[in-house]
Amino acid sequence: MEVMKAIKTRRSIRRYKTTAVDDKTVDLVLEAARWAPSWTNTQCWRFIVVRDSSIKAELAETLVENPAADAVRNAPVVIVACAELGKSGYYKGEVATDKGDWFMFDVALAMQNLVLAAHSLGLGTVHVGRFDAKRVAGILAVPQGFHVVEMTPLGFPDEEPKDRPRKELFEIVFYDKYGCQ
Ligand SMILES: Cc1cc2nc3c(=O)[nH]c(=O)nc-3n(C[C@H](O)[C@H](O)[C@H](O)COP(=O)(O)O)c2cc1C
Numbered sequence: 001m002e003v004m005k006a007i008k009t010r011r012s013i014r015r016y017k018t019t020a021v022d023d024k025t026v027d028l029v030l031e032a033a034r035w036a037p038s039w040t041n042t043q044c045w046r047f048i049v050v051r052d053s054s055i056k057a058e059l060a061e062t063l064v065e066n067p068a069a070d071a072v073r074n075a076p077v078v079i080v081a082c083a084e085l086g087k088s089g090y091y092k093g094e095v096a097t098d099k100g101d102w103f104m105f106d107v108a109l110a111m112q113n114l115v116l117a118a119h120s121l122g123l124g125t126v127h128v129g130r131f132d133a134k135r136v137a138g139i140l141a142v143p144q145g146f147h148v149v150e151m152t153p154l155g156f157p158d159e160e161p162k163d164r165p166r167k168e169l170f171e172i173v174f175y176d177k178y179g180c181q
Helices: 003-009 023-034 053-061 069-074 103-120 133-139
Strands: 045-050 077-084 146-154
Touching (some): 023 045, 103 146
């Protein structure tokens, strides 16, 4: 699928068919994540592929009042993205900018690659950020020094959501100086 078309036609999917997703397909979307750019190529991301129903149910419990909770419980696969801290945004062991640890940025780049690749293969995803990350780290035995950033269900869509509106370019783009159109 052409990149621009994939970007524009991807939607957050919160209802999934029970149809299985094979390991080869999961590897394909992880491969897209693996090729994302990262701070000095530090690749701080780590991915946990969850297929076990009881673990998915435990993960879903960490999403409170979140419309994606059932998707995490019911999708055939959930991919949880973690980051090693102290890598992205660092130079010679010191924070290198005034923005601290850039792990959220690098993981977001990888996960957006992943969701676009999934969409190009006919699979649905939704970036899920609102959950109890400490509880998830406990459930998945994520070691000290790593942070759970986000998760996405992965499976064949069982809905066709309408596109959500986006701001127009004139609302978000300035020329030469902030505010100048
Ligand atoms: C960083 C991030 C966190 C998000 N967290 C959640 C979430 O916890 N639950 C949820 O249902 N959707 C979540 N979303 C999905 C957004 O609500 C969705 O992308 C947005 O409404 C635009 O819709 P679209 O993805 O269909 O274009 C998240 C998206 C991003 C980028």
